[in-house]
Amino acid sequence: MVNTPPPEKHLDEQHHQPQSSIASIDFYTPLRLSIDGTPRAAATGPSPTNQPIIPEGPIPPPPSSRSPPPPFPEAHHAITISNNGSFLGSHNHPSPPPLRPPPGGGGGKKGGGGDNGINVIDDCAVEEIHEVCHPPHVSLWDKLRGRLNEIFFPEDPFHVFRKRNQSPATKFVEAVQYVFPIIGWLRTYDFDVFRSDLIAGLTIASLAIPQGISYAKLANLPPIIGLYSSFVPPMIYAVLGSSRHLGIGPVSVASLIIGSELSQSVSPETQTELYVSLAFTTTLFAGLLQTGLGIFRLGFIIDFLSKATLTGFMAGAAVIVILQQLKGLFGITHFTKQMQIIPVLKSVIHEEKEWTWQTVVICLSFLALLLVARQVSAKKPKLFWVSALAPLTSVIISTLVVFILKSKLQKVATIGKLPEGVNPSSLHKLYFHGPYLSVAIKTGILAGVLSLTEGIAVGRTCASMNNYQIDGNKEMIAIGAMNVCGCLCSCYVVSGGFARSAVNYNAGAKTAFSNVVMALAILITLLFLMPLFYYTPNAVLAAIITSAVIGFIDVKAAYNLWKLDKLDFLISMCSFFGVLFISVPIGLAIAVGISLLKIILNVSRPFTSELGNIPGTRIYRNLSCYNNARRVPAFLILTIESPIYFANSMYLQERYATGINSSTS
Numbered sequence: 001m002v003n004t005p006p007p008e009k010h011l012d013e014q015h016h017q018p019q020s021s022i023a024s025i026d027f028y029t030p031l032r033l034s035i036d037g038t039p040r041a042a043a044t045g046p047s048p049t050n051q052p053i054i055p056e057g058p059i060p061p062p063p064s065s066r067s068p069p070p071p072f073p074e075a076h077h078a079i080t081i082s083n084n085g086s087f088l089g090s091h092n093h094p095s096p097p098p099l100r101p102p103p104g105g106g107g108g109k110k111g112g113g114g115d116n117g118i119n120v121i122d123d124c125a126v127e128e129i130h131e132v133c134h135p136p137h138v139s140l141w142d143k144l145r146g147r148l149n150e151i152f153f154p155e156d157p158f159h160v161f162r163k164r165n166q167s168p169a170t171k172f173v174e175a176v177q178y179v180f181p182i183i184g185w186l187r188t189y190d191f192d193v194f195r196s197d198l199i200a201g202l203t204i205a206s207l208a209i210p211q212g213i214s215y216a217k218l219a220n221l222p223p224i225i226g227l228y229s230s231f232v233p234p235m236i237y238a239v240l241g242s243s244r245h246l247g248i249g250p251v252s253v254a255s256l257i258i259g260s261e262l263s264q265s266v267s268p269e270t271q272t273e274l275y276v277s278l279a280f281t282t283t284l285f286a287g288l289l290q291t292g293l294g295i296f297r298l299g300f301i302i303d304f305l306s307k308a309t310l311t312g313f314m315a316g317a318a319v320i321v322i323l324q325q326l327k328g329l330f331g332i333t334h335f336t337k338q339m340q341i342i343p344v345l346k347s348v349i350h351e352e353k354e355w356t357w358q359t360v361v362i363c364l365s366f367l368a369l370l371l372v373a374r375q376v377s378a379k380k381p382k383l384f385w386v387s388a389l390a391p392l393t394s395v396i397i398s399t400l401v402v403f404i405l406k407s408k409l410q411k412v413a414t415i416g417k418l419p420e421g422v423n424p425s426s427l428h429k430l431y432f433h434g435p436y437l438s439v440a441i442k443t444g445i446l447a448g449v450l451s452l453t454e455g456i457a458v459g460r461t462c463a464s465m466n467n468y469q470i471d472g473n474k475e476m477i478a479i480g481a482m483n484v485c486g487c488l489c490s491c492y493v494v495s496g497g498f499a500r501s502a503v504n505y506n507a508g509a510k511t512a513f514s515n516v517v518m519a520l521a522i523l524i525t526l527l528f529l530m531p532l533f534y535y536t537p538n539a540v541l542a543a544i545i546t547s548a549v550i551g552f553i554d555v556k557a558a559y560n561l562w563k564l565d566k567l568d569f570l571i572s573m574c575s576f577f578g579v580l581f582i583s584v585p586i587g588l589a590i591a592v593g594i595s596l597l598k599i600i601l602n603v604s605r606p607f608t609s610e611l612g613n614i615p616g617t618r619i620y621r622n623l624s625c626y627n628n629a630r631r632v633p634a635f636l637i638l639t640i641e642s643p644i645y646f647a648n649s650m651y652l653q654e655r656y657a658t659g660i661n662s663s664t665s
Contacts, residue, residue: 151297152296152297152298153297179240180239180240181240181241181242181474181512182238182239182240182512185244185511185512189511189513193510193511193513194513196508196509196510197509197510197511197513197514197517198514198517199507199508200504200507200508200509200510200514200517201509201513201514201515201516201517201518201520201521202517202518202521203385203388203389203503203504203507204247204388204500204503204504204507204514204518205517205518205521205522206388206389206391206392207388207389207391207392207499207500207503208230208247208249208500208518208521208522209227209230209392209395209521209522209525210391210392210394210395210541210544211226211249211250211391211497211499211500211544211548212226212227212229212230212249212250212522213226213227213415213533213536213541214226214541214542214544214545214548215249215250215251215252215255215545216229216250216255216492217328217538217541217545218252218255218256218259218321218324218545219250219254219255219256219258219259219279219492220258220259220262220263220268220275221258221268221275221276221279221492222272222276223415223418223533224418224419224530225276225279225490225491225492226250227418227522227525227526228423228489228490228491228526229249229250229486229491229492229494230248230249230250230494230518230519230522231422231423231519231522231523231526232423232482232485232486232489232491232519233248233249233482233483233485233486233491233494234248234249234482234515234516234518234519235515235516235519236478236481236482236485236486237478237479237482237512237515238512238513238515238516240474240477240478240481240482241474241475241478241479241512242459242470242471242474242475242478243459243462243463243470243475243496243512244462244463244466244468244509244510244511244512245459245462245463245466245501245504245505245509245514246455246458246459246462246496246501246504246512246515247496247497247500247501247503247504247514247515247518248482248494248495248496248500248515249494249497249500250492250493250494250497251451251454251493251494251495251496251497252317252318252321252497252545252548252549252552253314253317253447253450253451253454254286254447254450254451254492254493254494254495255492255493256317256320256321256324256339256584257443257446257447257450257584257585258279258282258443258447258492258493259324259339260320260339260583260584261439261442261443261446261584261585262275262278262279262282262439262440262443263275263337264337265278265436265439266278266436266439267337273429274431274436276429277429277430277431278431278436278439278440278443279492280426280429280430280431280487280490280491280492281430281431281432281437281440281444281487282440282443282444282447282492282493283444283483283486283487283491283492283493284430284444284483284484284487285440285441285444285445285448286444286445286447286448286451286480286483286493287448287479287480287481287482287483287484287485287486287487288444288480288484289444289445289448289449289480290448290452290476290477290479290480290483291476291477291480291481291484292480293452293473293476293480294473294474294475294476294477294478294480295473295477297473299456299472299473299476302449302452302453302456304592304595304596305449305450305453305592305595306568306571306595307557307568308561308565308568308569308571308572308575308591308595309571309572309575309588309591309592309595310453310457310575311554311557311558311561311572311575312558312571312572312573312574312575312576312579312591313450313575313576313579313587313588313591314552314553314554315552315553315554315558315576316575316576316577316578316579316580316587317549317552317579317584318549318550318552318553319341319553319579319580320339320340320341320579320580320584321545321546321549322546322549322550323339323341323344323345324339324344325542325543325545325546326344326348327542328359328363328413328538328539328541328542329359329360329363329364329539329542330348330351330354330355330356330359330360331354331355331356331358331359331360331411331412331413331538331539332347332348332351332354332355333354333413334351334354335347335351339583339584340580340581340582340583341580341581342581356411356412358409358411358412359411359412359413359537359538359539360539362398362401362412362537362539362540362543363539363540363542363543364543366394366397366398366539366540366543366544367543367546367547369390369394370387370390370391370394370543370544370547371547371550373386373387373390374387374390374547374551377506381506384502384503384506384507385507387503388503388506388507391544391547394540394543394544395533395536395540395544398536398537398539398540399532399533399535399536399537402414402535402536402537403535406535412537412539413537413538413539414534414535414536414537414538415533415534415535415536415537415538415541416534417531417534418530418531418533418534419530420526420527420528420530420531421526421527422523422526422527423489423490423491424489424490425488425489425490426487426488426489426490426491427488430487442585444493446584446585446588447493448480448483448493450588451479451493451494451495452476452479452480452495454495454496454497454498455475455479455495455496456472456475456476458496458497458498458501459475459496459501460472462501462505465505466505479495479496482494498551498552499548499551558572558573567598568598570594571591571594571595571598572591574587574590574591574594575587575588575590575591578590578591602642603642603647603648604647604648604651605648605651606640606641606642606648606652607640607641607642608638608639608640608641608652608655609622609623609624609625609638609639610622610623610624610631610636610637610638611623611629611637611638611639612626612629612630612631612632612637613629613630613631613632614626614628614629614630615628615630620637622639636656638656640652
């Protein structure tokens with residue numbers, strides 16, 4: 001039975017304990033149960049998370065309680081518990097008070113009501129009687145506006161315009177600095193910071209050059225486009241980005257998605273121009289999606305790609321990428337266009353006649369060199385430059401070997417001639433009409449979301465390690481803007497890569513200017529050094545890609561998921577095997593679908609645990625976790641890890657009734 005009259009007075013705790021906040025748990029919470037499990041008051045709204053629900057009845061006082069509570073049912077009880085589970089005290093009512101009015105509303109006439117005066121719980125915790133005033137009236141529009149602001153603008157991006165006692169010129173400067181973070185760090189830029197950025201920029205340039213060429217090959221694009229993509233986008237990010245350590249350039253996941261999705265509709269060998277046009281169009285749609293998510297503050301959407309989903313997806317994508325490098329490892333020219341493990345292995349076996357032992361030796365030798373360099377840098381972080389310089393060193397050595405022994409290594413495939421000069425315009429190559437537009441849109445959405453997730457994750461990791469914050473929505477705008485501009489300058493999808501950002505961080509980068517240094521090094525390469533890559537073997541590019549993605553297979557993370565949450569492990573494995581045996585988008589969709597199902601289950605079937613008292617203390621703990629915890633006679637004390645509302649109210653009511661019957665039997 002629901003008590004409809006609103007309360008006129010209620011207890012308000014005034015505690016002064018610096019180490020924990022105090023929560024008062026009493027019997028006029030939305031859901032109350034008698035000792036036999038019968039509901040005494042129906043739920044009228046959400047209940048605070050993790051708030052124990054306690055049925056009516058006498059509560060045995062703690063050892064140091066000053067006065068015993070009156071017997072049930074003449075008096076009504078409430079207890080006060082801190083958020084760490086410590087019992088602070090209790091207060092009594094002559095009769096059960098009515099329900100509190102729901103938050104944000106309610107009403108009733110004033111007057112009436114009695115109390116037992118002041119109940120001193122502890123020397124520093126006093127309960128006082130206060131009259132509760134009615135909340136101010138808030139219109140429906142104001143409530144809706146406040147809720148939308150809380151969802152989409154939690155950090156209030158317009159705070160610079162709301163500051164008082166500031167001239168319009170100052171507000172304008174701060175607004176420009178908010179849009180272009182480069183203005184902020186340029187004010188304090190000095191020679192020491194420049195020296196650090198110069199070293200870091202040159203270091204990541206030595207990694208970006210071979211990676212750019214390799215990832216372009218992974219996307220089935222001409223190698224020169226990988227270098228183009230390492231020149232213009234980093235310059236744009238240095239102006240708009242807020243991360244100090246993010247290394248911009250092509251990434252393996254986006255390259256894999258473009259290569260796998262576009263090649264199913266268009267042949268990159270026979271329809272090269274159309275394929276390149278679709279790649280640029282894909283980049284445009286990816287950039288528009290990323291920019292839109294940032295402008296409309298929809299970045300929380302990417303949070304549905306949970307850690308478990310990404311762990312399985314990245315591992316599956318890494319295996320797919322490694323399988324694709326079997327083409328370069330064995331020197332196969334007629335290779336399958338499919339990405340899944342079974343068709344790739346069949347293609348490798350069926351094309352055994354095309355295997356070249358010289359290519360196998362070159363690939364495995366430099367792969368071993370790259371993996372050893374990676375282990376050296378992992379064990380001794382001060383030697384980070386070893387793994388950073390290893391790819392470029394491998395390219396130089398392998399190129400010299402093939403050039404010197406070109407008469408004996410004629411069967412070893414090489415990159416060939418690369419055009420010199422800066423990025424040409426690609427505006428006229430964008431594809432907006434034709435049967436393949438839907439393929440470009442779908443690929444752009446998938447590549448945009450995943451590259452954005454990778455860039456934001458890497459940026460936040462670097463920021464947390466260096467004790468500064470980045471704005472996720474501003475990062476989305478920056479990454480999207482550089483992809484939109486990049487598609488007009490012969491670039492494909494780029495983001496902040498794991499390996500490049502790690503090298504940038506370890507090299508001591510202080511600002512985003514390190515990306516500018518890297519871009520200038522790429523520019524020099526484009527203008528003067530292109531002929532040097534003519535004899536670079538494709539086998540060494542396969543070794544570079546393999547060594548870069550092998551770290552994405554995180555067995556330890558999968559094992560931790562198994563130990564912590566079996567359902568998360570299932571999500572990870574669905575993502576892994578879906579990518580491996582079905583396709584990249586379907587595997588990802590399966591994992592996201594299971595993740596959403598888990599969210600629904602956690603809300604509709606929240607975890608509940610029964611609490612018991614630790615003997616000799618005022619502390620209440622989970623009975624299943626603490627063997628010395630004891631049930632309070634005639635009481636069922638529960639904690640619920642979810643708000644109480646329509647989706648789980650009946651489940652909780654049935655769960656409570658079952659628990660009470662079992663505890664009283």
